[in-house]
Amino acid sequence: MMNLPSFRLEGKKAIITGAGRGIGRALAIGFAQSGAEVILCSRTESELEQVKSEIEALGGSALVYPVDVTDTAELKKTVKHIFNDFQVVDILINNAGMNIRSKANDVTEDEWIRIMDTNVKSAFMMSQAVGIRMQEQQNGGSILSVSSVAGHIALKTGVVYAASKAAMIQMTKVLAYEWGSKGVRVNSIGPWYFETPLTKHLLEDENYLNEILAVTPLKRVGQVEELIGPALFLSSEAGSYVTGQTLFVDGGMTINGF
Numbered sequence: 001m002m003n004l005p006s007f008r009l010e011g012k013k014a015i016i017t018g019a020g021r022g023i024g025r026a027l028a029i030g031f032a033q034s035g036a037e038v039i040l041c042s043r044t045e046s047e048l049e050q051v052k053s054e055i056e057a058l059g060g061s062a063l064v065y066p067v068d069v070t071d072t073a074e075l076k077k078t079v080k081h082i083f084n085d086f087q088v089v090d091i092l093i094n095n096a097g098m099n100i101r102s103k104a105n106d107v108t109e110d111e112w113i114r115i116m117d118t119n120v121k122s123a124f125m126m127s128q129a130v131g132i133r134m135q136e137q138q139n140g141g142s143i144l145s146v147s148s149v150a151g152h153i154a155l156k157t158g159v160v161y162a163a164s165k166a167a168m169i170q171m172t173k174v175l176a177y178e179w180g181s182k183g184v185r186v187n188s189i190g191p192w193y194f195e196t197p198l199t200k201h202l203l204e205d206e207n208y209l210n211e212i213l214a215v216t217p218l219k220r221v222g223q224v225e226e227l228i229g230p231a232l233f234l235s236s237e238a239g240s241y242v243t244g245q246t247l248f249v250d251g252g253m254t255i256n257g258f
């Protein structure tokens with residue numbers, strides 16, 4: 001008889017950034033339904049309160065910490081506040097992100113700063129602030145960043161966005177390398193298209209959607225609920241010997257078969 005690994009999160013505390021809508025909201029609800037006490041972070045308090053209400057209606061537990069993750073001082077103060085309230089945090093999900101889909105010829109310095117600050121700097125600063133505390137915890141912790149297939153192959157969704165997501169993949173490897181001995185696992189997931197407020201307008205364009213489906217072996221875009229399983233695997237005991245990896249959740253898109 002083998003000890004089957006658990007995907008359950010009872011007794012675990014999980015911080016999720018960008019938890020107010022889209023992928024972050026789905027992961028927050030899914031992790032709460034898996035037993036975790038979820039700590040909801042994003043700029044929009046009203047969205048977070050709505051997700052908190054949804055989680056509580058399902059019998060789960062959630063707390064709201066509004067924060068702009070691009071403001072490092074505010075981010076560090078919020079993380080300190082969270083640890084004062086919880087003492088231990090077991091899981092961090094770096095999900096907050098954005099995109100401005102400019103062609104390379106048209107990218108402005110402000111666009112570069114906004115995308116890199118939101119997608120990469122915030123993920124590193126959160127990982128550092130939370131990871132330093134996780135290294136002091138008896139059971140370490142798990143950090144999961146939401147990258148993208150755009151960090152692995154060329155897309156037409158913006159060169160700066162792609163660079164930011166590639167940076168997250170490499171950051172994942174080096175943090176895993178440095179923190180493994182302290183029991184902190186660091187991984188990322190790389191989604192292809194999922195219907196969220198970030199992508200809804202794109203996926204409503206029939207021609208654009210057909211282009212996506214033409215390169216997607218499963219011939220459909222993802223549903224945000226389909227990210228919960230991969231995220232749970234990497235964040236729970238079921239993924240206890242996995243670190244430094246990026247799991248592409250992409251309908252097969254990155255295999256580029258012909």
Ligand SMILES: NC(=O)C1=CN([C@@H]2O[C@H](COP(=O)(O)OP(=O)(O)OC[C@H]3O[C@@H](n4cnc5c(N)ncnc54)[C@H](O)[C@@H]3O)[C@@H](O)[C@H]2O)C=CC1
Pocket residue numbers: 017018019020021022023024041042043044067068069070095096097098118146147148149190191192193194195196197198199
């Ligand atoms: N939807 C998709 O097809 C894909 C999304 N992704 C990534 O998944 C993550 C979530 O994307 P979606 O849910 O689609 O986007 P979304 O736009 O629906 O949600 C983004 C979330 O991040 C939060 N956020 C943005 N800037 C913030 C800031 N400065 N401080 C705090 N919170 C902030 C927003 O409030 C929102 O809750 C992003 O990192 C995105 O790059 C990756 C691949 C595909």
Ligand SMILES: C[C@H](O)[C@@H]1OC(=O)[C@H](O)[C@@H]1O
Pocket residue numbers: 098099101148149150157161191192193198199202
């Ligand atoms: C697959 C990409 O990550 C996806 O493409 C977009 O246009 C959005 O920005 C999503 O991130």
